[in-house]
Amino acid sequence: MLFEQVCIIGLGLIGASLAQAIRDRQLVGRLVAVDRHAPSIEAAIADDVIDAGSDSLFDVVAGSDCIIVAVPVKTVGAVFKDIEQTMRQGLIEEDGIISDVSSTKLNVVEAAKEVFKQLPSGFVPAHPIAGAEQSGYNARRSNLFVNHSLIICELKTTDPEAIDKMANLWEGVGATIMKMGVEHHDAVLAYTSHLPHLLAFNLVEQLASHDDNMDIFRYAAGGFRDFTRIAASDPVMWHDIFIANKPALINALDEYSKYLSELRSLIVNEDSTQLLGLLGRAQSARKHFGHMLTSTPYTKKLTDPSNTDNSMATSNQASSAYIITPSTTINGSMTVPGDKSISHRSIMFGSLAEGVTKVTGFLEGEDALATLQAFRDMGVTIEGPENGEVTIHGVGINGLKPSKTPLYMGNSGTTMRLLSGILAAQPFDSVLTGDASLSKRPMERVAKPLREMGATLQTTGERGTAPISITGSDKRGSKLQGITYDMPVASAQVKSCLLLAGLWAEGKTTVIQPEISRDHTERMLSAFGYDVEVEGNKISVVGGGQLTACDIAVPADISSAAFFMVAAAIAKDSEITITKVGMNPTRTGVIDILKLMNADITISNETFVGGEPVADITIKSSQLKGIQIPEELVPLAIDEFPVLFIAASCAEGQTLLTGAKELRVKESDRIAVMADGLTQLGVDCTVTEDGIIIEGKGGNNSEAVFGGAEIYSHHDHRIAMSFSVASLRASDTIKIEGVETVNTSFPGFAELCNRLGMNIEVKSV
Structure with a gap:
């Protein structure tokens, strides 16, 4: 039992729901209540919700070690x-716990100080973020607090053990505990609860005062009903809350009035671009913060009919798994999603350009959507995406505005590293953050050269990871300076970061790469009218230029196509054609490697789209052979190696990969994770410092190579998709856990696999 006896003062909705929840879960020894409404006490006793009750605290409080005020x-x-x-009379101990459920806290603390003179050590101000339009004892619900937040306002005078006990009680009825200061609580609730209720009451009053009010309410649309629903709440309660939280509510109301005035001006002046930007940012912000708070991907809808929470965060992300029954053959013609690298850059360059950029084929995956949201947060008006189409109203090279919150990159290392280059040159401060996986990845590889250019960046921890804090030029008092940077490792992300920073730097910025890496940034700079100097492995830009808007057609992503190229090669009697795939020569290493392994690949319908070469790729069942992968091809296929390891396992003979340290700092250590999974599936492999040795089990496509196993993908989308391909040569079921991140690069992957002949079942776990 958490307490010997709990006394709840007030059996309205919150107090009665808490009593019912405590009773149902048998969390305390005895439960008593106080309420001036005699029928509520009588009903609570008759319903066996409480053991005793009265209209007087002095009648029932004796022996209580916890009192909760719900009035x-x-x-x-x-x-x-x-x-x-009751303390002075000895009915309860002076160190007993006293808590409340009020939605304002400053006035509650002040009232306690006035009465007790010195705040009791057991005083724990609390506030459950839950409620309903109905009030009173009969509106109670035992599950009212399940998956809802309970805010505890910690005071210096409170015994930490008392806080822990109250937290345990609320967790026992299903609440999630949050902690914050008293003043911060009242300010936050003024914006998120008190102001919306005030506006709802006001709007209903405004419309009810019209002469044609009957028609107004008769024909009110769903939006009116949804927004004004909360005006059905108890007016006495809200009157008290508005007065109690007067200072914070007035501040929120004044700020709202300012925004409303600006919105009125946009409509009066028919400023279509700015109005569209405001509406688009508001729409995306609601979704964005909802996904952040619930750790759900952008492609997962934030809907849960069983959840009655009125907040944005109405869905909890569960990990997903693939359950794959072996199949042996796939056939068909297909398209894969747009190129992720180009989708990222189209948003960045379009936002910084003068004019309107229209993008088609945009990848509506997690990573690219994180980039889009970041630029919306910095004041850029972006329409879409809808069916792969995005319209970007560029703000010019110096038009970005500071985000009011940290910029959230999700799982996208490309977004974080490239955006670091852009933001290092801005006059304002910025903070870049990401999910748990991204926060483990190295960021000093971009921070170090940016510091050489004069930027002020702070990464986190000894390993130099996210979050990244960037100090703007207005504070540090100097612009970036162009440098010549000799890259220790070929990395398109590092190269692009420095070239982007170079757009604002004084003088020339030159990047020298040890091997060729993907050149989408150089190509897109040229497409947007910015001069780029390319001399072999040396790329340079001179700061101070402008970008001019243009239309971008994003080709299909060769990294996504690679899964189906390998799938067709290792499967029996299979043939797949993948249409309009990007064939940038800095990205086609996977094709070169598969051809060296004796894969049957045909390239057709070659053309150019938006400055990028594209073609159709046809691949048939092949008798693959093991090879030593040329190191010069490694940077050109860095993202495709997980699925190439599957191909190597199905080849005849040994495959040796060297010079691939970069794979160890991706979303996971892809060499180690793939090696673990291959071993579980029965393939012999040896991990080396910069690569792997895989002992292929034969090129006969009719024989199984892999057994069955449960594979943990470490929430790495490419690991999950690669082991899905392995099922085509498996003898038993393969279960892959942690596949929800597949949406970062390939929404609809499982559905497309099944259409071609595979058998993937997606389950939440």
């Missing part, structure tokens, strides 16, 4: 006086 905020002070008297 209107205006009457909390009077209740505290009664509690103080």
